[in-house]
Amino acid sequence: MKKLLLLTLSLLFTATIATAQEFAMTDGSFVTCSGDFTDSGGLAGDYTNGEDFTITFCSPFPTDDVQATFTLWNVGSGDILLAYDGDTATGSPIGVFNSAITPTVITASAANTSGCLTFRFISNATSTGPGWQATMACIDSCQTISNVVTTVPAPDGDGILRVCQGETVSFSATSTYSVDGTGATHEYRLADGTVVSGTTASQTFSGPGIYEIDYVTFDSTGCRDRLLVDVTVLVSTTPDFTGTLAADTSLCFGESTTISGQVVTTQFIADVAPPVTGQTFLPDGSGVAYQTCIDVTGFNPGTTFQSGSDLVDIFINMEHSYMGDLDITLTAPNGAQVELLNYPNSGGGIFLGNALDDGTTTPGIGFDYVFTESAGGNIRCFYSWSRWRNLYASR
Incomplete structure (x- = not known):
């Protein structure tokens, strides 16, 4: 008997799927000035019975007011959405x-020092509906502040500054204001966490990597510029000179020799924090689909998969009392799907994790399950302590 399924999905990418950010109703807090706020079913599905979730939206800029503009609204009788002017319900x-x-436009008030909005949704046990969709935005009441940061050495044509290990970069900046810059203050937030006051700074980059520098200007009212990364620095890796040889291993004074050089560049790989969903509660039901969204960040806008192998692994932390009634699908924004577990399947009464089969909805203890692609396009699931079961034959 199906009781509860708690999912925490994370993806490891060498590239990613480009998609507008979607915030499905769940317990949590998010910092954003864009994206779609939806019911727990997302843009395509309905919410479920018995929900009680609280979600908070805040701006990355403390002087902003968060705004939600509802474009769709269709909830069942007895289900309610509460809006709060602040960062708590x-x-x-x-x-x-x-x-x-029907909600229309909800904006944090001027008296709300957090600038945040909080929503609590409660659904009853008898009716559901398509839910809602709202566009999130931040209302900026500040003057426009624009900064120009100049570096020595200068960046390449794509705006990225590329340097070698041990090289020092000097920064200098100027600011313009749409109203008044009197009393403005300036600081550099360097990649190593150091904060340097003023319009000039320098930093020596000793190791390979990607470094971001934020030059911040505050006016006399506390408003700041809205660019969070002013300079991106790429520091080179150490090349491999294995195979570089001289024609002669010993020489007398005044003699010469030929040196044949070989060099192989060392690829730099940046570990991006995997996107992680919240928990998904699946009550008992036959033929009912539930979904959660995976918001992917850390890549340039428009970045897409170049091949299926760009999706390295999928991790699911799961507890469920009857594997035989599950069908698990991963869907991309363009509609492409990968079946992680087909229904019907041969799992039968296998328990996933330490599931509780006691007639309640109390969650048990989830185990980590890793889905990875093997030869021939198969999907295999590896249990958290090295046991594995082939869950899916071919796709």
Whole structure:
């Protein structure tokens, strides 16, 4: 009997899927000035019975006010969405919405020092619906502050500064203001965490890597520029000179020899923090689909998979009391799908994790399951302590 499935999915990429960010209703807090806020079913599915989730949206800029503009609204009778003017669901809500009352535009008030909005959604046990979609934005009441950072050495034509290990980069900056720059202050937030006050700074980069520098300008009211990365520095790796040989191993004074050089560049690989979803609660039900969204960050806009092998692994932390009734699918924004577990399958009554089969919805203890592609396009699942089962034959 199916009781509960808790999923925590993470993906490791050498490239990623380009997609607009979607925030499905769940317990959590997010810092954003864009994206779609939806019910737990996402843009394509319905929410479920018995939900009680609280979500908070804040801006990365403390002087902003978060705004939610609802473009779709369709909830079942008795289900309610509460909106709070702040970063917690405490006090009196500024809006209560149900099947008869539709939200439109909700904005954090001027008295709200956090600038955040918090939403709590409660669904009853008898009805569901398509839910909602809202566009998230940040309202900026500050003047426009623009910075120009100049570096020595200068960046390449693509705007990226490329240097060798041990090289020192000097920074200098100027600022312009749409209203007034009187009393403005400036600081560099360097890649090593150092903060340097003023309009000039320098940093020596001793190791290979990708480094981001933020030059911050505050006006007299506390407003700042809105560019979070002003300079990106790529520091080279150490090349491999194995195979470089001289024609002669010993020479007398005044003699010469020929040296044949060989060099192989060393690839730099940056570990990007894997995107992780929240928990997905799956109540008992036959033929009902539930989904959670994986928001991928850490790559340039428009970056896409170049091949199927770019998707390295999928991790699911899961507990479930009956494997035989599961069908698990990973869907890309363009609609392409990978079946991780087909239904029907031969899993039968196999327990995943330490699932509780006691008639309650109390979660048990999830185990980590790693899905990876093997030869022939097969998907294999490896258990957390080296046991594995072939869950999927071919795709």
